[in-house]
Amino acid sequence: MAKEINTIGVLTSGGDAPGMNAAIRAVVREGLSKGKKVKGIRRGYAGLLNEEIIDMDAKSVSDTISRGGTILQTARCMEFVTPEGQQKGAEICKKHGIDAIVVIGGDGSFQGAQKLAGLGINTVGVPGTIDLDIACTDYTIGFDTACNTAMEAIDKVRDTSTSHERCSIIEVMGRGAGYIALWCGLANGAEEILLPEKYDYDEQRLIEQIKAAHDCGKQHYIIINAEGVGHSQSMAKRIEEATGIETRATILGHMQRGGSPTVMDRVYATTMGAMAVDLLCEGKSNRVVAHRNGEFVDYDINEALAMKKCIPEYMYQLSKSLV
Numbered sequence: 001m002a003k004e005i006n007t008i009g010v011l012t013s014g015g016d017a018p019g020m021n022a023a024i025r026a027v028v029r030e031g032l033s034k035g036k037k038v039k040g041i042r043r044g045y046a047g048l049l050n051e052e053i054i055d056m057d058a059k060s061v062s063d064t065i066s067r068g069g070t071i072l073q074t075a076r077c078m079e080f081v082t083p084e085g086q087q088k089g090a091e092i093c094k095k096h097g098i099d100a101i102v103v104i105g106g107d108g109s110f111q112g113a114q115k116l117a118g119l120g121i122n123t124v125g126v127p128g129t130i131d132l133d134i135a136c137t138d139y140t141i142g143f144d145t146a147c148n149t150a151m152e153a154i155d156k157v158r159d160t161s162t163s164h165e166r167c168s169i170i171e172v173m174g175r176g177a178g179y180i181a182l183w184c185g186l187a188n189g190a191e192e193i194l195l196p197e198k199y200d201y202d203e204q205r206l207i208e209q210i211k212a213a214h215d216c217g218k219q220h221y222i223i224i225n226a227e228g229v230g231h232s233q234s235m236a237k238r239i240e241e242a243t244g245i246e247t248r249a250t251i252l253g254h255m256q257r258g259g260s261p262t263v264m265d266r267v268y269a270t271t272m273g274a275m276a277v278d279l280l281c282e283g284k285s286n287r288v289v290a291h292r293n294g295e296f297v298d299y300d301i302n303e304a305l306a307m308k309k310c311i312p313e314y315m316y317q318l319s320k321s322l323v
Ligand code: ADP
Pocket: 013, 014, 015, 045, 046, 075, 076, 077, 078, 080, 081, 082, 105, 106, 107, 108, 109, 110, 111, 112, 113, 115, 129
């Protein structure tokens, strides 16, 4: 029989992402509207282990929907990866009357939620990461804002690159995944994208292409390099030496994680946060909310973590053919 829950905890974990506040707001207000108590757990699993637990009311999330970052703060916590840390976390939940938790984060955070579920705390994960690297979902909170931020920055680099007739390597985030690079590659009309999932490390081919483009009169050569490939500075030096074309590297870095969320991030985060509460109120646990094939759905966390995700081949081929 489904366990009835009274108090829902909410935490953000791993890297922050624009839209996390919209998700927290939805969890709090949907929880309250269903007659539940809601508690905020600050600093992810680290805050849980330190009992940084606060009561949330409707007002505590006022004026947050448009703000980047996470009002609950976030952290990475090695202690929680250990069985002792997880046991301690579950006991702290019970001590504070928290019988269910919404975990907003990535795959790593979902593994924590899976462990808590096994220890009797009902959990639902909400995909929050700019990297889009969660296999069960076509959308993750923050990806849209991060891509828009990177796209605007790359447009600016392109202006100066054209003026100076340079080659520019712009490194975008994504940890081991190339989705931000792929989307920016298409959105910015880059000459080349380097993705960890696809790049063959044939730098000689790249050098020949840059020279050929230059000989055809191209005034710039924009390479969007994913963080997972990395080494943008040394690559720029080698390209300049080999081609004689001035080459600069720009690493966009953490600016991609900040800023006010786009309409897409606000609406999807709101829907997913509320859905997580609805699932908990139905007595469900060890689930993750996802957006798949145009619909909001949920999966068992174990099933979700076992799924694999690939770079969409057609989009990747377009990045090659439309140059
Ligand atoms: P993300 O959630 O974005 O993938 P991380 O991989 O850094 O980010 O994970 C965030 C946090 O989730 C970690 O710092 C840790 O506290 C927790 N976590 C990660 N892996 C596990 C695991 N295998 N078991 C329990 N908790 C985990």
